[in-house]
Amino acid sequence: MSGLKAWDHSLTALRRFTDLDRTYRTSLCNGGLxxxxxxxxxxxxxxxxxxxxxxxxxxxxxxxRIDHTGDPTVPTTLMSVLGEPDPGFAVVTLLNLTARDRPRACSAGGPGVILAAWGSSSS
Structure with a gap:
């Protein structure tokens, strides 16, 4: 993911998988997923x-054919901030993220884990 491309985007998506009986929430904010x-x-x-x-x-x-509510452009926005993989990029270490750690307000809603941030050196 290109953190530079993602920096100005803020979105939250919820995916409820009926076949797995699981729900996942993902937020893009401050250039991090x-x-x-x-x-x-x-x-x-x-x-x-x-x-x-x-x-x-x-x-x-x-x-x-997918039951959904909300902004249908969210997947396109998310995919637009993905860059080409950079094998030389140092992978971000997983860490706990609290509201105190966020440089600006996010809609992530509580503690979480950074999945990807600054994942591409290209802009």
Whole structure:
């Protein structure tokens, strides 16, 4: 992920997988992709789908046949900040993230784990 491309974007998505009986929440904020515990709260896009259906939005095929509420451009925005992999990039170490650590307000909603940040040296 290009942290520079992602810096000005702020979004939160909730994915409820009916086949796995699991719910995941992901927020993009401050150039980092945060995966806090799935919690109640506002989201930009909520999806109810099966695990195989997730590939549709991630590959640009939209949200056809996926139960969703909210902003349908969230997957496109998320994919737009991904860059080409840089094998020489030092991977970000996983760490606990608290509200105190955030440089500006995020809608992540509580402690979480950084999944990716500054993952590409290209802008």
């Amino acid at each position: 945060v995966h806090p515990p799935a919690a109640d709260g506002p989201v930009d896009l909520a999806l109810v789908l099966t695990e195989p259906q997730l590939m549709g939005p991630l590959t640009g095929h939209g949200l056809d």
